[in-house]
Amino acid sequence: MEPLFQSLSLLDIVLILLFLFIIFSLPFFLEKKTRSPSQLEFFLMSRRLSLPLFVCTLVATWYGGIFGVTKIIYNQGIFGYLSQGVFWYVSYFLVAFVLLPKVFSYIKISSGTSQVSIYSLSQLVGIRLGTKAEKITAFFNIIDVLPISYILSLGLLLSSFFNLNLFLSMLLGGTFVACYSIRGGFKSIVYTDALQFFLMFLSVFLVVFFSIQQHGSPDKIFFKSLPKSHFHLFGGESFFSVLMWFLLPFSTFVDPNFYQRFLATGSLRRSKQGLLIAIVIWIIFDIFILLGTLYAKSLIPFHDPKSAYLYYAVKLLPNGIRGLFLVGVLALVLSTLDSYLFTSSKLISLHFSPFKKNNSIFFSKCITFALILPCSLFGLYFEGDLKEIWRFLAGFNFICLFLPVSLLIFYEKIMNEKTFIVSSLAPAVVMIFYELFLHKNSFFQVDTFYVGILCSFVVISASILKKNIRQYFFS
DSSP: OOOGGGGOOHHHHHHHHHHHHHHHHHHHHHHHHSOSOOHHHHHHGGGOOOHHHHHHHHHHHTOTTHHHHHHHHHHHTTHHHIIIIIHHHHHHHHIIIIIHHHHHHHHHHHHTTOOTTOOSHHHHHHHHHOHHHHHHHHHHHHHHHOOHHHHHHHHHHHHHHHOOOHHHHHHHHHHHHHHHHTSSTHHHHHHHHHHHHHHHHHHHHHHHHHHHHHHOOHHHHHHHHSOGGGGSTTTTOOHHHHHHHHHGGGGGGGOHHHHHHHHHHTOHHHHHHHHHHHHHHHHHHHHHHHHHHHHHHHHSTTSOTTTHHHHHHHHHSOTTHHHHHHHHHHHHHHHHHHHHHHHHHHHHHHHHOSSOGGGHHHHHHHHHHHTHHHHHHHHHHTTTOHHHHHHHHHHHHHHHHHHHHHHHHHOGGGOOHHHHHHHHHHHHHHHHHIIIIITTSTTOOSOHHHHHHHHHHHHHHHHHHHHHHHHHHHO
């Protein structure tokens, strides 16, 4: 297959280069305006994140895995919208109305009238339970935000364009993002996200608009061309597979990128309003992604699912518009990759730095570059399967932390540091052992995901039961 670069006009190339120049330059400009930022300014914008910027950065950060989403839709139809859209909206509503009020009241209890000392979920846990619980939470959060899938997405994009080796594409793309994401701190991430928010929305809209204009309305195309299985709600997946995809979005309850943005607003009202606005935008955006990918499946049904949406759009759109679309796709990937790089390096520097706390900003910048190579290698290890990466990283963090953190926030009296540590680490050990030694055995066909959940539930239940027995007999 010829590289997509050959399909670009001079105008397309100019638009892409202009975008990359702006994205690369903006953080340098913002850094000059804020010389020698404090730790609070660098990591959380001094808790002054406004509502419009909060919405933009929230929406933009959750779409870097576009090629994973379009691959699922291309292969399984509307199940992709259910698993990557609807299930997530449910978790977002629960975060807005159930989790956020508790978290902000919890912050006030933990630190009096000041939130200055709390930069992350892990620090929140540490204040209530102790240093060991804090570091364990940080460890699992870091696993969750390692930008493996997003470096891979950028690598797939570059390799499709230039026919480059995938590993080299990931290294080059990741290094470019690291160079600008270390400048200006979280403020740079937020302002580049705001620009990328509008570009990514425009790009997916353009694909649907020109598809309808050139090929007709969806009802005329889809029902004639798509397999019937693409209209099955569960896409041929088993009950337990669908249940796993339903549970995974609840990883938002322990997602460090969510807490990063909520803490930066410094306001419950602003966080709740922003999240509800973001849900509406996500719904519209996901519908555009769904329609565009189903057009691709209808018109190029035997293409590589990982790049079908991209290839279809490049061939569909006219000169200039094609460049705008590609700028939007780049914005989709970059906005998530830079956020994940920033958050993961922040967590490492705050919780595992060998230097004093006043050197955490410098150490965070060093870690940003250091993460590129291992994340690229892991991308190769997973053989470019974004679906498996999401399932592993988000699943690991969710299984090990969801129950302990939820109980700490909602039922603090039954959670102590020892219970938290055991209930967090035990599922991780059991899952690793099961995956390495038992899962390949035909007798053990239960998904590792459920083995971890069951272990977490059993350990916490046993801890609560033990505590109640002690209180009953020895109080």
